[in-house]
Amino acid sequence: MSGTSLDGIDVALLRTDGEGLVERGRSRTFPYDEGQRELLRRALTAAIAVTDRRDRRGILGEAEAALTHWHGEAVKSFCRAIDLSLAEVNIVGFHGQTMIHRPERRLTVQLGDGQELADMLRVPVAYDLRAADVAAGGQGAPLVPVYHRALAENLPKPIAFINIGGVANVTWVGRSGELVAFDTGPGNALIDDWMKAHTGKARDENGAMARRGRVDEATVAQFLGDSFFEKPGPKSLDRNSFAGISLEGLPLADGAATLVAVTARSIAASVVHMPEPPESWIVCGGGRHNAAIMDALTTWLPNVMPAEACGLNGDSMEAEAWAYLAVRSLRELPLTFPGTTGVEEAITGGVIAPPRAPRI
Incomplete structure (x- = not known):
């Protein structure tokens, strides 16, 4: 899993088995260096003009080849570290x-x-899991909700999982396993971009800058006044959906604090689109490492806790989910549902690529 935060x-x-059997194993993060992030940023800029999902001209093709290689090396390194044969x-x-x-625009x-x-690892690969739904x-x-439901099997419900990556999203799991899911608003992306533009650093480490700042309430109101927040789910965002709203004139710390407030309050506002309030809110994704975001969430919501408080791993949950979805894709089980993406009926998805050379 490589998310919109570019971490x-x-x-x-x-x-x-892609259903009730879930045995979580080891996990590891392979951080991008600044050169890798810069290549992906350049590709993100070029992608703004894309109208055909098969377009890989110029920097897009370069980035795809590099990204695929990085993933292959990450998997190999991971397997060596845990003494697992591919x-x-x-x-x-x-x-x-x-x-x-x-x-x-039916474009993702x-x-x-x-x-x-698949050829590099000599292992079948399930990929392009979003395309069929779009x-x-x-x-x-979001695609992770069906995995959230599996993780919530023995937890008190209703329950909500908040994933804070570049974009934030929420999954509501009802008492009988009902699913409601949608993107809530910006996650880390705008905070990271603000810090990168003003300090050259990739993020606000532990929310230290935001905790020194004051929230500009007028700017928060401008963000939250967008019609997106009034719409019930399912709904989703691009990483740069709110990048056009200006923070011009705000000091560095105030800008960071304001963006934290936008992230937290948009998550809190999502409860109006749920069938009933959750008993607890489980936070996963990189955003839970930002103490300013966690403080803000606990101000606006009850029973907020990091995934680890439930015995889960908030850093690896999305990677685990992609393994789970791969098995569901292989078994042609549904990945998306009317309550999670708005598709008319539950459907499977993904492309299975078998390796073109035999395993060693």
């Missing part, structure tokens, strides 16, 4: 890197060559 590649091992792996779930996500592009990765009129996101 790095998360690899996780899972033993599952011959023991049945399938790899490959998210790729989202370049553009415009479901209203994730860079990553699944066939090349083609069928769904939002193509």
Whole structure:
């Protein structure tokens, strides 16, 4: 899994049938260096003009080849570290890197060559898991809710999982396993971009800058006044959906604090689109490492806790989910549902790439 925050590649091992059996194994993050991030940023800029999801001209093709290679090396390194032979792996779930996500145009592009990765690892790879849903009129996101439901099997419900990556999203799991899911608003992306533009650093480490700042309430109101927040789910966002709102004139710390407030309050506001309030809110994704975000969430919501408080791993959860989805894709089980992406009926998805050379 490589998310919109551009932090790095998360690899996780899972033993599952894609349904109720979930045995979580080891996991590891392979952080991107600044050169890798810069290549992906350049590709993200170029992707703004993309109208055909197969377009890999110029920097897009360069980034896809590099990204695929990085993922292959990450998987190999992970397996060596835990003394696991790739011959023991049945399938790899490959998210790729989202370049553009415009479901209203039935367009979603994730860079990553699944066939090349399968050949590199000599293991079948499930990839391009969003495309079928978008083609069928769904939002193509979020895809993790069906895995959240599996993790919530023995937890008090209703329960909500908050994932804070570049974009934040929420999954509501009802008492009988009902699913409601949608993107809530910006996650880390705008905070990271603000810090990068003003300090050269990739993020606000632990929310230290935001905690020194004051929230500009007028700017928060401008963000939250967008019609997106009034719409019930399913709904989804591109990483740069709110990048046009100006923070001009705000000091560095105030800008960071304001963006934290936008992230937290948009998550809190999502409760109005749920059938009933959750008993607890489980936070996963990189955003839970930002103490300013966690403080803000606990101000606006009850019973907020990091995934680890439930015995889960908030860093590896999305990588685990992609392994789970890969098995569901292989078994042609549904990945998306009317309550998660707005697709008319539950559908499967993904492309299975078998390796073109036998295993060693």
